[in-house]
Amino acid sequence: MNNNFVEVSIYQVKPDKTKEFEEVIKEMKTFLEENSELINFKVMKRTHRIKDYDSIKKGEPPVKIKRIIKSVKYALYWEMNDEEIHGKLTKDIFQEFRKRLNKLLIVPEDKYLGERII
Secondary structure, three states: OOOOEEEEEEEEEOHHHHHHHHHHHHHHHHHHHOOOOEEEEEEEEOOEEOOOHHHHHOOOOOEEOOOOOOOEEEEEEEEEOOHHHHHHHHHHHHHHHHHHHHOOEEEEEEEEEEEOOO
């Protein structure tokens, strides 16, 4: 069984800062890819929502988000061999990108850390 270490972060970005956020995230990916210990790095922008649970039962497609009220949400997934590597990479990212990212966010990101199970 593969027990690679994973971090999932949820970012709430100021609506007028999404392009800048996406540029910083692309730079972060390039920065991390230079480290051979990074296994996977993916980012998703929330663009759709579920209408209601009845629509799930009916197999209906999700609804495109039409207006942004407070923030644009992004989910970042990255995976490495173990938590020691995570600590090193997190330190490097913090030093390189933290100030720029903080200016773009409504609140600090939520982080979920753990071992991949499948």
